[in-house]
Each structure stands twice: as structure tokens, then as C-alpha cells.
Amino acid sequence: MSKAADSEAKQVRSSRQRKPNGRNVSLGDVARGAGVSTATVSRVLNNPEKVAERNRLAVTAAIDSLGYIPDGAARALASRQSRIIGAVVPSLDNALFAAGIQSLQRRLKYHGYTLIVASHEYNLEEELEEVKILLRQGVDALLLVGSEHDQKLVQLIESKAVPYVNCWAYDPDSEQPCIGFDNRKAARKITQYLLDLGHTDFAVIAGRTENNDRAADRLRGITEVIKEHNLSLPEDRIQQTSYSVKKGREAMRMLLKAGKRPTVVLCGNDILALGAIAECQSAGIKVPEEISITGFDDLEMSAQMNPALTTIHVPSAEMGEQAADFLVARIRQEPSMLHTEIMADLMVRETTAKPSD
Structure with a gap:
């Protein structure tokens, strides 16, 4: 074996031996492996968005190949x-x-x-x-x-x-x-849509408003629009509960037992709406033919449900x-x-x- 080949083989063996213990691999090793300067490697580690994609990918590949593990404590000390x-x-x-x-x-x-x-x-x-x-x-x-x-x-x-x-x-x-x-404006939007459909008999399954300003704002938006149209939303038509399918079913069951059935139920999120729909189906009540139900969040499942859920898309x-x-x-x-x-x-x-x- 030639001296050059022998030297290259030793370098490869050394690299392989160091890989399981990335602490032995230096910034310079990564730079040589990627064909860039140590400054470029440092920028990839600290400000990757400021490095050209080609160099960033080369450095990332070298880090993976060599098993390089940056010294987080040292980096934190240096950069504060x-x-x-x-x-x-x-x-x-x-x-x-x-x-x-x-x-x-x-x-x-x-x-x-x-x-x-x-x-x-x-x-x-x-x-x-x-x-x-x-x-x-x-x-x-x-x-x-x-x-x-x-x-x-x-x-x-x-x-x-x-x-x-x-x-x-x-x-x-x-x-x-x-x-x-x-949240308030979004709740107003979906409530107004329901009013435009002709609904006047509302009920709400809301998330608990204590320590939850999002749930409170949603409930406030709903009640504001209803009052602006000179309609009422009695206290027994508002159920506050935890966010779960089970709690949605229980709240819907309470609303159905309360007396005259509402024509629409607005739910504080899609999970509660799923529970409300399940309870209606269990009771033989058709959605939306006999009662409309809305959610809030637009989870992935919401468009795939049967029937698909009318809701507010949260980005x-x-x-x-x-x-x-x-x-x-x-x-x-x-x-x-x-x-x-x-x-x-x-x-x-x-x-x-x-x-x-």
C-alpha cells in the first residue's frame, strides 16, 4: 500500500472511530468534510438562515457523517x-x-x-x-x-x-x-352566519371560561350578537365544560333534557362538537335536519366527519x-x-x- 493510500485509510479509520463519540470531532473536521471554512460551519450552527442552502446542506451532511456534537455549554457561554x-x-x-x-x-x-x-x-x-x-x-x-x-x-x-x-x-x-x-370576532362571525340562516333558538356548549380568556371571548362574541338581534340566551342554554368528546356528549344530553330543543348549538371547539353530534345520533336526532351544530378550531378530522363540521378555522x-x-x-x-x-x-x-x- 502506498504512503498516500495508507494515510487516507488511517484518516477514514480515525473518523469512524471518532463518530460514536462526537465530542472528539472538531469544528475544523466538519469544515474540511464540508469543504467550507470554520466560520461557515459556525454560522450554520448559530444562524443557519444566513447561510446559502448549498453550504448549509454540505455542513449538515458533514455533521451527520462525522457524528459532530456541538458543545452547547460553550456556545451558550460565548454568545450569552x-x-x-x-x-x-x-x-x-x-x-x-x-x-x-x-x-x-x-x-x-x-x-x-x-x-x-x-x-x-x-x-x-x-x-x-x-x-x-x-x-x-x-x-x-x-x-x-x-x-x-x-x-x-x-x-x-x-x-x-x-x-x-x-x-x-x-x-x-x-x-x-x-x-x-x-376569538370574540370569530365567534360573532359564526353566530351571524347562523342568524342569517334563520336560527333564533340558540344553545351553547362552551369551554370553561375560568383562566381561559379564549373561551370567555368566544362566549362573549356569541352572546353579544344574539342580544343585538333582540334574542335571548337563557342560562340553562349555556353549558360550560372541559374540552373532551365525553363532556360534549354530556353537555348535549343536558340541553336535550332541558325542555324545548334549540335549533342550533354552538360548541366552543371541534372536540365538543364531535361529542354533541354523537349524542344527537345516539338519540336519533338528525344533524343538521333537526338541529344544527358548529365547532371552533377546524381540526383535520372536522372536514372528514360525516356530516362534515361547520366550524371556524384557527390558523x-x-x-x-x-x-x-x-x-x-x-x-x-x-x-x-x-x-x-x-x-x-x-x-x-x-x-x-x-x-x-
Whole structure:
């Protein structure tokens, strides 16, 4: 074997031996493997969106091939950033939040950040504790859900000068940054659509409004429009409950037992609507021929149900992506809009019709 071939073989063996322990692979090894400078490798690790796609892919391939593991602690010490973003959501058992968080994570990864997610089960004290934990871990920014928080939470975040944003809600008058949609306006839109169909006899299965400004705003939007048309919505026609199919069925059962049957039931989300429809089908009540039912969220299943659900489309994926861009811009002290409204559209499908005579 020639000296050149022998040298090359040793390099290959050395690379293979180092791969299981990526800590032994240096930035220079990655640069040589990718055919770029160490500065380019560093940019890919810290600001990948500023690197040409060809070089970014080459560096990523070299990192995978060599088993390179960046020293996160060293990077954080050098940049005074952990490159970790925290997100605190009300529940992890919710497809709507899952879609938004998935989009957020994907976009943050593109920017070179890692996401940590925590939940508080609609408990504002628990939300505060989760935020404290994330701040102790040194997160660079935070995503929160809604605009209703413990006042201590906002004061704590702002005292630490940590960028944050409220999502899934929109309040242009707030001093807090937000990216979301107007829950009240969206609820008004779907209620007005039902009035235009000719409905006057309403009932509501709402999410619990305590510590949930989104549910409260949706219920407020519904009741406002009904009152504006000089119609009534008695207390026994409003069921507040937890978000589950079972709870949707139970709430619908209560409404059906309450006396005169409403011609339409507005549900606080698609999961509750699914339960309401299931209860009607079990009772032999046809949807929408005998009763119309609406949801809110537009989950993937909603268009595939039989009948397909009339609902409000919540742009969770778009919110997650825009939230990622906003937080990264704030970390870099780049210009960004304090309030961003994303439209929530009415999706008319098969669970609504004109009231039967």
C-alpha cells in the first residue's frame, strides 16, 4: 500500500472511530468534510438562515457523517444565549396546540434554536411555576397562550428582559406582544352566519371560561350578537365544560333534557362538537335536519366527519411559524410588530342548515 493510500485509510479509520463519540470531532473536521471554512460551519450552527442552502446542506451532511456534537455549554457561554426557547401551553392533550407547537418547533430549528414545552392545565399559578423553571434553565425567549396571566408572571419575564409573545389571542390595545386571532370576532362571525340562516333558538356548549380568556371571548362574541338581534340566551342554554368528546356528549344530553330543543348549538371547539353530534345520533336526532351544530378550531378530522363540521378555522400552524420568527427577531433586537392579527375563517360544511319548520 502506498504512503498516500495508507494515510487516507488511517484518516477514514480515525473518523469512524471518532463518530460514536462526537465530542472528539472538531469544528475544523466538519469544515474540511464540508469543504467550507470554520466560520461557515459556525454560522450554520448559530444562524443557519444566513447561510446559502448549498453550504448549509454540505455542513449538515458533514455533521451527520462525522457524528459532530456541538458543545452547547460553550456556545451558550460565548454568545450569552442558550439557543433554547420555552413554550408554556394550557394542555398537551389538544390537537390544536400540537399543530401550532409543531410549526413553532420546525421554524425554530431552521433558526438554530431548540424548543422546550411545558403545560399548566389552565392553572395560572402552575403556569407561573413552569415559567420560573424555564427561566432558571436560561431560555432565550418564551411563548405563552392567551392574554390572561398571573400579573407576577408578566412582571417576572419583563424584569429578566426575556422576549415573549402571547399566541392564540389578539388584543391590539395590550402592551404585551401578541400573535393570534380575535376569538370574540370569530365567534360573532359564526353566530351571524347562523342568524342569517334563520336560527333564533340558540344553545351553547362552551369551554370553561375560568383562566381561559379564549373561551370567555368566544362566549362573549356569541352572546353579544344574539342580544343585538333582540334574542335571548337563557342560562340553562349555556353549558360550560372541559374540552373532551365525553363532556360534549354530556353537555348535549343536558340541553336535550332541558325542555324545548334549540335549533342550533354552538360548541366552543371541534372536540365538543364531535361529542354533541354523537349524542344527537345516539338519540336519533338528525344533524343538521333537526338541529344544527358548529365547532371552533377546524381540526383535520372536522372536514372528514360525516356530516362534515361547520366550524371556524384557527390558523395554528401559521401562528407557530410567525411566533418563531418574532421571538428570534426580538432576541436579535431586530424590528418586529408588537401585535399581529391572523384571520380566523368561517368554514361552512354539512352540520348546519336552515331551521326546520
